Amino acid sequence: MRIVFLNSLEKKSSDAVSGGAQVWIGEEEGLWRMGWNETTAEGEQETIWYEGGSWSEMLHVYRHRLVVKLGEGYRPVIEGIWDEREEFQGRGMAAQKLICYSELHGNEEFYNELCAWRRKKASADRKAPYMIASNRLLRLISVFKPWTTEELLQLPGVGESKAAEYGPELLEMAQAQGGERPGDFPLGWVEQNIDEDVFRSWMYKQKEAKFKLEMEKFSTRRVVLESLAQGLDLQEICVRTNLDRREAVELLELLEKDGYTTDSLVQLELKDMPAEQQNEVWKAFEEMGDSFLKPVLQRVYDQETLDAGGLDKLYERLRLLRISYRRQKERAPKAG
Structure with missing residues (x-):
């Protein structure tokens, strides 16, 4: 395996180095591997953070796992492992230090x-x-x-x-x-009463949840794209991703905006919807616009149908049809 990135980190306690570690990224025949080697009292321990073919996914995992370690107090021996110029500078730092102090005390x-x-x-x-x-x-x-x-x-x-x-x-x-x-207003004294390294660790912990969510969103997106390529239906996608049906359809809409085609899945999910109803929905989109679904729902379905229940299913069909409608509208030649 060819190592393409390596950096060392130290964790200090009471001005003494209490532990060392390395974060590394390697590549072999198109397969990326990333890991964390940590020296403990029991010896060196290696933890694999990522193994796969996606550089983008690996970077999401890297940011999340590394910020967890930085939050625990590890600091890079060689600068560059994390760009701190924007992290601890700027107009918002005074407010962040007030929040940090309030949580610590x-x-x-x-x-x-x-x-x-x-x-x-x-x-x-x-x-x-x-x-x-x-x-x-x-x-x-x-x-x-x-x-x-x-x-x-x-x-x-x-x-x-x-x-x-x-x-x-x-x-x-x-x-x-x-x-x-704890002190009088104005609160300028707070900045002098927070240890800079403690504040840095606190800031990293704030980012941990954000990066974790981004990583999970990226992984879910990848699973949905793989499922589309395999021709799976919406229910199978929900099982794979733990999304509910509405969340899954909303993700399909985002994928369409990013240029991916979900047409095969849309057709699969709408195969039991009468063509006449589909045409009525399409016509309503053309006449009323596609921004709001409730007016379209009320135009297409009578009150008896709406009162019978199953609104979630009706809205799901409208959202799926809107995906096709918007795709066709985007591809249609524009006048002038």
């Missing part, structure tokens, strides 16, 4: 009280809880305890509108807490 009792307030407020206003305040904002309030509107506006995630609508109640709760605050 949590006030769980007050935070839980704020969460209970949010649940009641969301129920009374008939809003989703996140529209009232995010978890991160509640944690910021629970730790820094702003006492005035001016102080509240210094927290990331608080604008004039939110401060006007919810500020009085939040400030009253913060003032009722009493006791000392």
Whole structure:
């Protein structure tokens, strides 16, 4: 196997190196392999992170697995393993450090009280809880305890509108807490009170979930494309990917936008739909547009059919037909 990439990492503890590791990528006859070698008290241990023919998929796995290790405290011996110029610079770093500090120095009792307030407020206003305040904002309030509107506006995630609508109640709760605050406003002191390496590890952990989701999306996409090539139906694709039928159809729509053809699967799924109904849907798309499905549904099907149930199936058919309709519209010669 030919090694095409290799870098060493160290994990430090109390200014002493406590462990070493290497991340590597190799290639042999078109097959990519990637792994992690770590030196422990029991000796060197090797873990294979990826083995396959897709360079793109391997990069997704690399980003996720590496950011996990960086979050654990490993740092590259030779720079270049991770481009940190955009990671720890920029206007947003001050806000990120406030969030990091609030999570590292949590006030769980007050935070839980704020969460209970949010649940009641969301129920009374008939809003989703996140529209009232995010978890991160509640944690910021629970730790820094702003006492005035001016102080509240210094927290990331608080604008004039939110401060006007919810500020009085939040400030009253913060003032009722009493006791000392970790520091006064403005909060410039926070930056000097966070260890830079601890902050870096925290930042990497924030990216871990994001990269994992991207990796899973890429893998799911690959499985769907392989399934299309094998002529599988929608139900078989759902079994392979753990997607529900609506999620699978939405992914098919995205693949069409990216230039892939799903025509064989669309025809397979619509084989039991009467041609007359298909023509009616097609005509409705032409007359009403294809952005909204509910008007098309109401145009094509009578109330008795809609009341009989099975709306999910009807909408699925409309989405599948819309894929074909949009493909044909895209290929049609444009006037002028």
